[in-house]
Amino acid sequence: MIRLFIPHDLAAGAELALDPGQSRYLAAVMRQAVGDELLAFNGRDGEWRVRITAVTKRAVAVRAETLARPQAVGPDLDLIVAMVKRGRVETIVEKAAELGARRVRLVTTERTNADRARVDRLTAVAIEAAEQTRRLDVPQVFEPVKLEALIAGWEPTRRLLFCDEAGDAPPILHVLTPDPSPQGGGEPWAILIGPEGGFSPRERQTLRALPYAIPVSLGPRILRADTAAISALALWQAALGDWTPKAAP
Amino acid sequence: MIRLFIPHDLAAGAELALDPGQSRYLAAVMRQAVGDELLAFNGRDGEWRVRITAVTKRAVAVRAETLARPQAVGPDLDLIVAMVKRGRVETIVEKAAELGARRVRLVTTERTNADRARVDRLTAVAIEAAEQTRRLDVPQVFEPVKLEALIAGWEPTRRLLFCDEAGDAPPILHVLTPDPSPQGGGEPWAILIGPEGGFSPRERQTLRALPYAIPVSLGPRILRADTAAISALALWQAALGDWTPKAAP
Numbered sequence: 407m408i409r410l411f412i413p414h415d416l417a418a419g420a421e422l423a424l425d426p427g428q429s430r431y432l433a434a435v436m437r438q439a440v441g442d443e444l445l446a447f448n449g450r451d452g453e454w455r456v457r458i459t460a461v462t463k464r465a466v467a468v469r470a471e472t473l474a475r476p477q478a479v480g481p482d483l484d485l486i487v488a489m490v491k492r493g494r495v496e497t498i499v500e501k502a503a504e505l506g507a508r509r510v511r512l513v514t515t516e517r518t519n520a521d522r523a524r525v526d527r528l529t530a531v532a533i534e535a536a537e538q539t540r541r542l543d544v545p546q547v548f549e550p551v552k553l554e555a556l557i558a559g560w561e562p563t564r565r566l567l568f569c570d571e572a573g574d575a576p577p578i579l580h581v582l583t584p585d586p587s588p589q590g591g592g593e594p595w596a597i598l599i600g601p602e603g604g605f606s607p608r609e610r611q612t613l614r615a616l617p618y619a620i621p622v623s624l625g626p627r628i629l630r631a632d633t634a635a636i637s638a639l640a641l642w643q644a645a646l647g648d649w650t651p652k653a654a655p
Numbered sequence: 656m657i658r659l660f661i662p663h664d665l666a667a668g669a670e671l672a673l674d675p676g677q678s679r680y681l682a683a684v685m686r687q688a689v690g691d692e693l694l695a696f697n698g699r700d701g702e703w704r705v706r707i708t709a710v711t712k713r714a715v716a717v718r719a720e721t722l723a724r725p726q727a728v729g730p731d732l733d734l735i736v737a738m739v740k741r742g743r744v745e746t747i748v749e750k751a752a753e754l755g756a757r758r759v760r761l762v763t764t765e766r767t768n769a770d771r772a773r774v775d776r777l778t779a780v781a782i783e784a785a786e787q788t789r790r791l792d793v794p795q796v797f798e799p800v801k802l803e804a805l806i807a808g809w810e811p812t813r814r815l816l817f818c819d820e821a822g823d824a825p826p827i828l829h830v831l832t833p834d835p836s837p838q839g840g841g842e843p844w845a846i847l848i849g850p851e852g853g854f855s856p857r858e859r860q861t862l863r864a865l866p867y868a869i870p871v872s873l874g875p876r877i878l879r880a881d882t883a884a885i886s887a888l889a890l891w892q893a894a895l896g897d898w899t900p901k902a903a904p
Binding site (some may be wrong): 501629 | 873
């Protein structure tokens, strides 16, 4: 069934006019008609079954009928990635949405050579991936900031999984030990992936000295930034996140 | 340093004429000159430092000088993926190379709608990724075969990690328990990723009945095929493969 992210409030009986882009998609691309059913979510009110009540080429209206799934929130996980080529940033945002990151933060470092991102475009990628992956929220994508600024504004309770290419960090599964207790995995975390050229020695030293940073190795091969990001997200979800159901409290 | 896969035998003093594609890349794109040093590997003789001895626009010659790393072979891991869109198959091959799969096998299933792959093109993707990731071999990519044919020719000692979307399979890290013993991870394995539409109920039943198959879940969200493949490869390498050094025997 088609699944759409919409900004409107969702409640039983709500009548909603979809925006021109979604209307065109439903009417022209997916050939939907009055009476057809879809799913809608807005990140706040859960997932709703909605029914199409009017269709023109440019305007589709729907009515919210019943709640399909109540709103739920995934683990509090940030993905922080150094700026890489645009196509790879889009891949990373798509995969962060599929793998349940709550926020994507872009950083510039000594060895990044881009400092601008089309956050509107990346948000569209995040929305489309969230629609496909059936999550109930959309990860928030932030404007790039300098690594120093990110560190300066750090919440000290958030742990930082620092994917360190330099080789002497412990294997990631030595650090991410599954905790099946009901409380396990409830803490806020962030995953940090460096630029294609790696962090500078000075940046590495700063990162490794942070009291909340935990350096880990992602194996003996050189990974591209997107591969490293996807691998670390999957390992975190499998060990501490929602890939492993918690024991009943 | 530039790193090239070449088909020639590598040994101290060997004089090698590179093919036109690599010659053009070195001379025109990378502006290499006589006396410059690079790394070369062929999947058999280890990684060698080689020095450029002649450069024209279309022909570069090198001489192998010293062995940089002896030949080593990674874990015996196959990635089996149902055919998806061409771009995503290329991504999957690139990531399989970075994540240390030894072979990539493409399969057609009831719900795949492509049965041809450009294996020459995919092999070029595998070579380029192997050059970048610094592995000493190139994963072999095979022509697509039917899922039934793959099962019919199965070596019974190879375990099959069946990434099963249907929801009742155990979490992947319940199955892939790290084994730090010197023998741990030495067994042959394969990872199986289904098509975008999933396996049919009949296919799932067949797969789950195979004595060597171990169904696992990759969490509560729907993953695209490339995301599922990368996630499963990373988890396997971290738990059983070469991301976790073995204890001394």
